Amino acid sequence: MLKPRRTGRAKLWRRSRVVWGNAAQWKPRLVFWLGAISIGIFGVFFAKAADFAQAIFHAIRGSGEWGYLIPLALTPVGYLVCAYLTLRIAPNAQGSGIPQAMAAQNIVTQAGRARLLSLRIAVVKVVMTIVGLGCGASIGREGPTVQVGAYIMQLSARWGGVGNARGLILAGSAAGIAAAFNTPLAGIVFAIEEMSRSYESRANGLVLNAVILSGLAALALVGNYTYFGETHEVMLQAHDWLLVIACGVAGGFLGAAFSLAVLRGTLRLKRWAQPQKMLRLVLAAGVCGFLVAILGVVSDGNAFGSGYEQARHAIEGQPAPPLYFLSKLLATFLSMMSGIPGGIFAPSLSVGAGLGSSIALLLGSKVGLGALFGMAGYFAGVVQSPMTAFVIILEMTESSDNILALMTASVLGYVTSRLICPEPLYHGLARNFLAEDLRATRAEDRAPANASASASDAVATAPER
Numbered sequence: 001m002l003k004p005r006r007t008g009r010a011k012l013w014r015r016s017r018v019v020w021g022n023a024a025q026w027k028p029r030l031v032f033w034l035g036a037i038s039i040g041i042f043g044v045f046f047a048k049a050a051d052f053a054q055a056i057f058h059a060i061r062g063s064g065e066w067g068y069l070i071p072l073a074l075t076p077v078g079y080l081v082c083a084y085l086t087l088r089i090a091p092n093a094q095g096s097g098i099p100q101a102m103a104a105q106n107i108v109t110q111a112g113r114a115r116l117l118s119l120r121i122a123v124v125k126v127v128m129t130i131v132g133l134g135c136g137a138s139i140g141r142e143g144p145t146v147q148v149g150a151y152i153m154q155l156s157a158r159w160g161g162v163g164n165a166r167g168l169i170l171a172g173s174a175a176g177i178a179a180a181f182n183t184p185l186a187g188i189v190f191a192i193e194e195m196s197r198s199y200e201s202r203a204n205g206l207v208l209n210a211v212i213l214s215g216l217a218a219l220a221l222v223g224n225y226t227y228f229g230e231t232h233e234v235m236l237q238a239h240d241w242l243l244v245i246a247c248g249v250a251g252g253f254l255g256a257a258f259s260l261a262v263l264r265g266t267l268r269l270k271r272w273a274q275p276q277k278m279l280r281l282v283l284a285a286g287v288c289g290f291l292v293a294i295l296g297v298v299s300d301g302n303a304f305g306s307g308y309e310q311a312r313h314a315i316e317g318q319p320a321p322p323l324y325f326l327s328k329l330l331a332t333f334l335s336m337m338s339g340i341p342g343g344i345f346a347p348s349l350s351v352g353a354g355l356g357s358s359i360a361l362l363l364g365s366k367v368g369l370g371a372l373f374g375m376a377g378y379f380a381g382v383v384q385s386p387m388t389a390f391v392i393i394l395e396m397t398e399s400s401d402n403i404l405a406l407m408t409a410s411v412l413g414y415v416t417s418r419l420i421c422p423e424p425l426y427h428g429l430a431r432n433f434l435a436e437d438l439r440a441t442r443a444e445d446r447a448p449a450n451a452s453a454s455a456s457d458a459v460a461t462a463p464e465r
Helices: 008-020 022-061 071-089 098-105 108-113 117-134 142-160 165-179 182-196 199-220 238-274 276-298 310-315 322-338 345-363 368-381 386-397 398-422 424-461
Strands: none
Touching: 008 165, 008 182, 022 071, 022 108, 022 117, 022 142, 022 165, 022 322, 071 117, 071 276, 071 322, 098 322, 098 368, 098 398, 098 424, 108 165, 108 424, 117 199, 142 345, 165 182, 165 199, 165 386, 182 199, 182 386, 238 322, 238 368, 238 398, 238 424, 310 345, 310 368, 322 345, 322 368, 368 386, 368 398, 368 424, 386 398
């Protein structure tokens, strides 16, 4: 017997179900969309809070005849408080946040990921970063935005019943970069090049959708803008290529030196602090804060904060102080070694802008161009991700006329850094978190076995009745 032919209406209904899915498929989609939008909203308000904290600090510095000396007390105390509370409440909230997100991608258990991405860590990360900026720390908010974004997307995966936790952490990290800088392309490139060197094709849609939705949420709140403003400087002479080469090589060298110092210094600090971990790490943070305060006072306040203003002025053609890049590099290194929460994206870009400005003055070139190429060379030298370096600077300055020169400076910075420091900074720090997770997992595995052995011994030695 022949089956009746389906009507056109039935076929149309079946096709619409294939395209739109059913109610069970819509739940994870909606949760994912809400998570991505939340990252964009969080990025905007976090930026506002960070700027407000820095404004308060500079207002305190400018109060009274001796106000510029207040950081000599305020900054060390701020470092002590941030380090103590972070170690006491959420130790894995220390530092940038990007290494934690990278490590979480490579952890297969939910308990292991929760050690690096949790509500407690996110709250401590945000609050302590704001407090640190309010005390003059040379840190940025971009790394913390990545870690919080990764947590939000991991939470979305749990609520929505999505199994691809690795892809969602990657998407949350990319959305965090896009929301922090208003750089959607850089967020995507950062996810591909830095966060996941072994990129999975099925994560394409997750990353794109997360970046788009978080970017739209940020645009709805603050509108379209370029982070460092716009530059109209264009390479017109062959002599400018000497500036590109000098900024790329010098930036790569300094970036590699910074990365090596952080990686080796972190291991030595942990070994030194092992006998009395809390006490020694908090004291080390206080010493770092005092040294940052001295650098800030000597540099007339330029070493304090994220360095956004100094980098913006250099991009616009106003020369930075000749040794600004050195004081800012040292202040960022000390802030990193102190263990307080805070990123290095913005301070690194500021160091690069100052370096390029000084090189441009030496070569008689345009300061704005030098700042651009110095940012590309130094940032590529620190993170060893040349594509991310030139794309993020391209979007933050709208300097598309200099794209080839930016690419050249980034590649030179990367190659120079790679020759000196074989391991990228974030990957080296992420490896430390993975090692700690492995030790914690082994300890948890041994605990039930020890408990069972103790129970067996107790039964064996119990007196007979």
